Amino acid sequence: MQPGEFKQEIMRINNAVNQEMFGLGLRWQKVHVIDDKVLVLASNQRVKALATLFVKDRGATKLIDNALLDEYKSRIRSAVEKDLKIRVTAVLKDYDPDLELACMLIVFAEPVLDVIVSL
Known part of the structure; x- marks a missing residue:
């Protein structure tokens, strides 16, 4: 697999997980490969219910956002390992609702370019 194909697969997986969880696709996303890491920047569409709640109660929304981030990271990790057959060491993610x-930073067990060439 070529690096460009690998990036496209990461974007496909990320968008699929977003659609599974929120029923919405991403507006745009960019993927950067750095040694044993992949950095993904994405523009999300805020779920209407969370956007409404965010105006009234930021604290409650923050708790919900954190729970959703934890679930998202778990699903991304599983999907990447299953679809790309690459062991993931960690997934770190943050979201700015404003x-x-x-x-999102995905950390792999070994340098990405070494692994994807053999796929």
Whole structure:
């Protein structure tokens, strides 16, 4: 697999997980490969119910966002390991509800380019 194909697969998986959990696709996303890590920046569409709650009660929304982030990270990890057959060491993710921007770092057990060439 070529690096560009690998990036496309990461984007496909990320968008699929987003659609599974929120019923919405991503507006855009960018993927950067850095040694044993993949950095994904994405523009999300905020779920209407969370956007409404965010205006009234930021604290409650933050708790819900954290629970959703934990579930998202678990699903991304499973999907990447299953679909790409690459062991994931960690998934770190944050989301800014004001900008509707997400940043995710996937850390792999070995350098990505070494692994994807053999796929």
